[in-house]
Amino acid sequence: MSKTVFITGASSGIGKSIAMYLYNKGYAVVGTSRNPNKVEVPFQMVALDVTNQETIRTAIAEAIEKVGKIDVLINNAGKGITGPIEDTPTDEMKENFNTNFFGVIDVIKEVLPYMREQKGGLIINTTSIAAYMGLPFRGIYSASKGALELVTEALSMEVKQFGINVVNVAPGDFATNIAAGRYHTPVFENSAYKEKYAENLALMDTHVDSGADPIIMAKAIHQIIGNKTPKIHYKVGGFMEKFSIVLKRILPDKVYEKLLMNHYKL
Template sequence: MIVFITGISSGFGLETAKLLLQQGHTVYGSVRRDVELPQGIHPLKVDVRDREGVQKCVDQIIEAEGRIDVLVNNAGMGIGGPLEFASPQEISEQMDSNFLGLVHCVDAVLPHMRRQGSGRIIAISSIGGLMGLPFQGFYSASKFAVEGYCEALRLETKPFGVSVVVIRPGDFSTGFTSSRKKQTSEEALQAYPAYKQAIGKVEKDERGGLEPKVLARKIGKVIRMRHPRHGYVVSSFEQRLSVLLKRILPAEWFSPILGSYYGL
């Protein structure tokens, strides 16, 4: 299959690109900087926030292969800090990288998938796309946007044989933690005394999280499934339990449980 993965310089993107190549797929992946990749992977330089750039990448794939079977919308980043202190630039970077970037990729591949009458769009959301995480509020908002968009997209594209699958990772040990742009101002730290400890906990959980290979294997499976589910949570047992509790408990019960986990 012809696969396009965004953000293959590290983490899930890199592991997925390597695995899918091993499995015999033709793999194209977006990068923003020069990185060493295994031979056989086709890098395409683009920042997913650049709509025209993304279109050019997809044009290149179509010119070379004549089709595109799978899009893995993986590129993303996180900002951390009290919502009140996020600057407009930080908010834009968060929403544009994680949500608009994904929209750019879908818009570029969809006409080809519709024409083919087949295709699979995989979106990497997060458990943070199912519950609003304190001090990662704009990250959660960007993933909630992904969730809502994909829910609607799935209905619109089903008649054309194009399926949409959302994957929600829990904590994984990738470059995501060190790339997080954190609020460090004294004012924010003083105004929100719980922030420092909470973000420390988030980082500890991520660093001790699952290996990105686990998620790559899930994507490898989803690509081969004839009838995949609409979405999958890939995480530790405790995090799957938190997703279940969020679904079944009244919000007024779940919110204090989540808050107390983060020292709020």
């Protein structure tokens, strides 16, 4: 019997690329979207909003009914957010954490009892290269993804006894529509950060538009699923994106900060 995969946020971008790739490799795929009826894909889709626990319960139950089990959970659904910390509404910060952090945890909580019962499973959390460093004007996004990286480490140790593996996959910039779905704090006329934030907002969108093909991420996920003893942390991106994490480990804080500030023209 082929492995079954449940993936959140499968209607577009990286999630859709992963779901399509695994489907074409013979996996039984169930994807999710808040509005699955608007999505035309060959794999099965169910309705799920990671900020709504009732839809999570219903979607997981529906997926089990459709494919019988969940061997692999891929928490891909996420939301971007940009803005100076001082200017960004706190409610928007909380909403970002509800999607990128608490929503992921709620999906995991719902799937774990099924995986324990079947005595095994794999949970893959999509984080970000940005999770490894506090990036200017993306601090809340970095924080939500960084928090997920750490929770994954803890969860990995807690569920190992049940034959369940938990891993993070941190992508760099990929050519997707994530920029369109971000919450962008407005460039306020009276903001102390107006000029620098406006410059960096354009720079961020350029990075996404010129990003790599999401199929690279799909292939990486496929390899991880095929690994019987996966690592906890994976990074998928360009050389400099991954090397930036290495530099943070070996350089003094102030030197690394200066490099980032030069990059972002601060």
